[in-house]
Amino acid sequence: MTKIQNSKQQLNKSKTAGLYIHIPFCRSKCGYCDFYSVTSLHQIPDFLKALEREMEIYRREMDRFDSLYLGGGTPSVLTIRDFTNILSQIDKIFSFASDTEITVEVNPADVDRKYLESLRQLGVNRLHIGVQSFDEEVLSFLERRHSRSHAVLAIESAQKAGFDNMGLDLIYGVPGQDRQSWLDNLSLAVSFDVAHLSCYQLTMEARTPLGIRQQRGEFSLPGEEIQHELFLTTSETLEDAGYVHYEVSNFAKNLSAASRHNQKYWNHTPYLGLGPAAHSFRDNRRWWNHRSVNQYIRDLGRGKAPVEGAETLTDGQLQMEALYLGLRTKKGIHLIDFSARYQCDLLSENGDIRATLDKAGLVVIKDGYLSPTRTGFAVADSLSQIWKLS
């Protein structure tokens, strides 16, 4: 075992894991979506039986969890009875901290106050609503099945149901979108005073229906300059409104509202992912399930883990990932911790690079952290590629 793997294993032991469950169903597919989901809702009962079997297989994989995230797909295609069964099964099989963050993603078209109150009563304490836009034309372009009024009603119903920890997903950089129309979306989102906002730039995967239409030349996305301006506008507007821009795409009213679960993906904390296409990570090993509900149900019917592949990360890959993910967060990278965990002094061989980035206003070093500035955030994915790791 290498020194890094040894120190990673020590570190993994000291960090509490997260549990993710992928609900792979949607009532219809959005044109830009590259997440794994299917519309064959009649398979839900078989999927839920398979999920119970998968939980049994991983009963002893991780000691304890302090976050549970039900994502998808669209978890809100499930009934309250489905949620009751899943949560009671999870509770029987796994061990959780008393203050566990329990998040459920919902589609605005699926939920009303009664449904949301029931989720709240089941112990769900964080709700993530896939709003994407308050603009009817944008919703139609994205092929979302909800309207602006669905989105507004879902937010208000969630607040009445007692969700004080709520996040909204929004998308910018849609064809034809200008700064003002995006600002209108942001200001409406801010007016609800929700705890968390995730703002994603629209990207097109070639295999999606909208990706295919883009390749045919039916539309084009805004150019790099406009995207850059929209990114900076988002950051400035939301920080002015009192949000902390704590990760490239994520904003929280205060740091206690930052997603505990998602932070585990960014700092090499162990997580267990159940459901088709779900990924898991522990020590220096990552594994992932088949991207197929049919195969998932078949494998678990035979008592077999539905794992499609696994990889053991090398020391270099661990370092590179930690650098890449760390520079996507406002806090950045703690230089002494990084050196202890990854056996790599980021500054000793990179003094010139650091000075150049510093001068360009892309990074700062403060209180022992190497952190991106707002402008650095806008090019965060390139920053990590500039460093030479020894």
Ligand code: SF4
């Ligand atoms: S609802 Fe979400 S997961 Fe389902 S198709 Fe749309 S973007 Fe994809």
